[in-house]
Amino acid sequence: xxxxxxxxxxxxxxxxxxxxxxxxxxxxxxxxxxxxxxxxxxxxxxxxxxxxxxxxxxxxxxxxxxxxxxxxxxxxxxxxxxxxxxxxxxxxxxxxxxxxxxxxxxxxxxxxxxxxxxxxxxxxxxxxxxxxxxxxxxxxxxxxxxxxxxxxxxxxxxxxxxxxxxxxxxxxxxxxxxxxxxxxxxxxxxxxxxxxxxxxxxxxxxxxxxxxxxxxxxxxxxxxxxxxxxxxxxxxxxxxxxxxxxxxxxxxxxxxxxxxxxxxxxxxxxxxxxxxxxxxxxxxxxxxxxxxxxxxxxxxxxxxxxxxxxxxxxxxxxxxxxxxxxxxxxxxxxxxxxxxxxxxxxxxxxxxxxxxxxxxxxxxxxxxxxxxxxxxxxxxxxxxxxxxxxxxxxxxxxxxxxxxxxxxxxxxxxxxxxxxxxxxxxxxxxxxxxxxxxxxxxxxxxxxxxxxxxxxxxxxxxxxxxxxxxxxxxxxxxxxxxxxxxxxxxxxxxxxxxxxxxxxxxxxxxxxxxxxxxxxxxxxxxxxxxxxxxxxxxx
Numbered sequence: 001x002x003x004x005x006x007x008x009x010x011x012x013x014x015x016x017x018x019x020x021x022x023x024x025x026x027x028x029x030x031x032x033x034x035x036x037x038x039x040x041x042x043x044x045x046x047x048x049x050x051x052x053x054x055x056x057x058x059x060x061x062x063x064x065x066x067x068x069x070x071x072x073x074x075x076x077x078x079x080x081x082x083x084x085x086x087x088x089x090x091x092x093x094x095x096x097x098x099x100x101x102x103x104x105x106x107x108x109x110x111x112x113x114x115x116x117x118x119x120x121x122x123x124x125x126x127x128x129x130x131x132x133x134x135x136x137x138x139x140x141x142x143x144x145x146x147x148x149x150x151x152x153x154x155x156x157x158x159x160x161x162x163x164x165x166x167x168x169x170x171x172x173x174x175x176x177x178x179x180x181x182x183x184x185x186x187x188x189x190x191x192x193x194x195x196x197x198x199x200x201x202x203x204x205x206x207x208x209x210x211x212x213x214x215x216x217x218x219x220x221x222x223x224x225x226x227x228x229x230x231x232x233x234x235x236x237x238x239x240x241x242x243x244x245x246x247x248x249x250x251x252x253x254x255x256x257x258x259x260x261x262x263x264x265x266x267x268x269x270x271x272x273x274x275x276x277x278x279x280x281x282x283x284x285x286x287x288x289x290x291x292x293x294x295x296x297x298x299x300x301x302x303x304x305x306x307x308x309x310x311x312x313x314x315x316x317x318x319x320x321x322x323x324x325x326x327x328x329x330x331x332x333x334x335x336x337x338x339x340x341x342x343x344x345x346x347x348x349x350x351x352x353x354x355x356x357x358x359x360x361x362x363x364x365x366x367x368x369x370x371x372x373x374x375x376x377x378x379x380x381x382x383x384x385x386x387x388x389x390x391x392x393x394x395x396x397x398x399x400x401x402x403x404x405x406x407x408x409x410x411x412x413x414x415x416x417x418x419x420x421x422x423x424x425x426x427x428x429x430x431x432x433x434x435x436x437x438x439x440x441x442x443x444x445x446x447x448x449x450x451x452x453x454x455x456x457x458x459x460x461x462x463x464x465x466x467x468x469x470x471x472x473x474x475x476x477x478x479x480x481x482x483x484x485x486x487x488x489x490x491x492x493x494x495x496x497x498x499x500x501x502x503x504x505x506x507x508x509x510x511x512x513x514x515x516x517x518x519x520x521x522x523x524x525x526x527x528x529x530x531x532x533x534x535x536x537x538x539x
Contacts (some may be wrong), residue, residue, distance in 0.1 A: 061220045061454040065228040067122075080119045084247045086110045093129055093158075096180060101158045105131050110248055112176065114232055116240050124229075126241055127180035128173040129154035135166040140251045140278075142168035142526065143242065145175070147260030147284075147509075149235070149417075150409035152179040160257075161512035164523035171249065175265075176241055177233030178409040184229060186222040186408035189401055196395050199338070200352040201445035208446075212423060215448035222412060223454040233409070234416035234458045239269050243276065253278030253470075255526065259509045260284045260483055263474075267491065270468050277468060279526050282498075283475040284483040284509035285491035290419070292490045297444060299481035301437035303362040304330070306479070306506070307369040317373050326373075327439065330358075333380050334443055342384040349384035349391070355443045357390030362481055365507025365514075415453035423451045468497040473525050473532075475518065479506035502537045515539065 088108035093101045107129045114122040133139070142165060146156040153172030162170055174181040187195065195214060202208040222230060242265065246254050255278040258266040263282035270277045287293035308326035311317035319326040337351035354375075361372040375387040396404035419425075430446035450457075472495055476488025485502075492500040503510040503518050511522045517538030524530045 060452055061216060061223060063220065063223045063454050065223055065230060065454070067228055078120075080113070080116075080244075083111060083113060083119065083123075083244055086248050088128065088248065090130060093154075096127070097129075097154070097158075101129070102131070104134075105129050105158050107154065110245070112241050112244055114229070116237065124176055124182035124232075126173055126176065126182075126245065127154055128171055128245070129157040131157055131160070131162060131170040133167055133169050137167060139167040139527065140169070140253075140255060141246070141249045142170050142255045142257065143245070144170060144172045144256070145258045145262035145265055146172075147258070147262045148178070148406060148410055149175070149261045149413035150178045150406040151261075152404075152406070154180060161519065164519075165526060167527065168255065169249070171245070173241075173245060175233075175238045175413075177229070177412050179405050182229070183405050184222060184233060184409050184412040185225040186218065186412075189403050191221075192395075192397070192403050192407055193401070196353060196356070196391070196397070197341075197348070197350050198352060199350065199445075200355075201443050208427075211446070212448050212452070216452045218411070218449055219415075219452050219454045222408065226412070230412055230455045233412050235264060235268060235413070236458060238265060238413075239272050242269055243273055246276065251278075252276075255279045257281045257283065257511070257522075257526075259511075261286050263483075263491065264288060266472070267495065270470075270472060270495070274467075274469055277470040277472070279529060280470070280472045281475065281511065281522055281526065282472060282488075282491065283511050283522075284477060284480055285474060285488040286483060287487050288491065288494065292487060292494070294484040294486055295433050295436060295441075296482055296484070297433050297437040297440050299484045300359055300362055301440045303365075303479070303481040303506070304358070304440060307362065307372055310366070310369050311373050314373075318377050319373060329380065330376055331439065333376055337379075342379060342382065344384045344388045347388065349379065349388050351443065352445075353391040353395075354379065354384075354387050355440075356394045357387040359440075359444075360390045360394035363508050365479065365505065368507065411449050411453070415450035416455065416458050418450040418453075418457055421451070423448055426451045468495055470497070471531060472498040473501060473522065474498050475501045475503065475510045475522065477503045477505055477507070477510045479504075480508055480510075482508040499531045499534060499536075501532050502535075504537060504539050510538075 088110055090106035090108045093105055093107035096107055107127065109125050109127050111123040112126050113119040114124050144156050144160050145151070145153045152174050154174050155172070157170055157172030160170055160172065176182060177184045195218065198211065198214060199207055200211065202211055242254070254269060254273070254276050256266050256269070258281070263284060264286040266280050266282045267288060270280065304327070305323065308323040311319050311326045312322050319329045334351050334354060337349065337354050341348040341350045357375060358372055361368040361375065364371065371390065375390055378385070379387050396407040398404070426446045426448050430441065433441040474488050474492040474495070476485045478485045489500060492498040501518065501521055503515055505514055507514070510518045512519070515538045521532040521536065521538070
């Protein structure tokens, strides 16, 4: 499922809903919340002042987030009731989605308040796709979300594992700020190409300065093109949108399957609307507090070592007859690309793009190990085409050079979830990750975008603040690289009324074709409410 590795999809920080059903106050535009400023000689790069030593000290962009009227439609009026009484018109998806979809899937748009504290103000569009139920007795709507944040739920609905779930209408929606709902806008495709070619693992202060300047510019352009919409795309408002969709579609309770970041949506919905929770499955748990977070790169480091051991034992794998030899060939390639990018037609494969391509392959578990081995082997022989294709998939870049909207919406949502700690904290976080995952962290580098985001993060909340009335099913994968298994264990404990189902496998998330045992348990729960026994493990 969708989960953007580089931007730390597994969020460590979250929102607070002070009153059940009320969105967090999204009005926190920063006018300057600087990280600790060391005394340092400064220089200007790209119009941005950065320090050379002892660390980069730079503030968030100081911009006024203007109202962008072109992004919004007129509100229906009559407060929230006007939204709740909408009747979706389910039509063909092909034209809107720009691709052929199964004939059983239809699409619709509805309006939602931009600001739930001002429902008679401006409105946004939410785009949905639905695979209608084909069997009786009818069980209502099953909402699905693929994660991200920023992944297209409408797209997920077109291929979601629906076998055994034919009594449900399966509905996916593009969360606010993403996809075919009212989107955030930031960079052009060419600008995104330039960003993806950057060296993201700086070796000196000059290279750091370039990364910081580009992160600053990214946030600034998002503010220029998306205006005050950036304040309203966080998880708290998306949770309110999900409840609005539940009401519009006529469901008394929310039935939901969320993957990766989608587990955060489901868990936070359960806290905000505990009496509206139906049958909820949370697969591949995101960390819902800083204390619970396991750095995502730890999972990828473990996956890389597993891939290396697998390769060493495979006759057809040409990277070495020991795990250390395979890892040596991998790092050799990365070092060669650091010195000189590999030309691929009119484009080039840089070190950071190759790292992105490797991580993309590792998402797919054992199937991805073969992809990674082939890509490394071919690149060492001078052919970077396979790696470049994997890198494009990881960056949400299509073969025609256009980018999926998630390439920018991810940061807009994710950066509202991060602690407001600044650039120097991003450096410290990188160094801490190198301690626990030295190979991958070294090449992935620090992440400065959220440190320089032009909107303050939303307030955090405690996901275990309210005991749940309805039991939730949490699914965790022992070999999950993007959402390490321990986070699923912790989420099940925090929810206080949850059962953990464990899949002993590889790759990101579990439900949907990887394990007949997992699929059967999830379907049984969603259809009949039957939970697996505590401690149930599947292979």
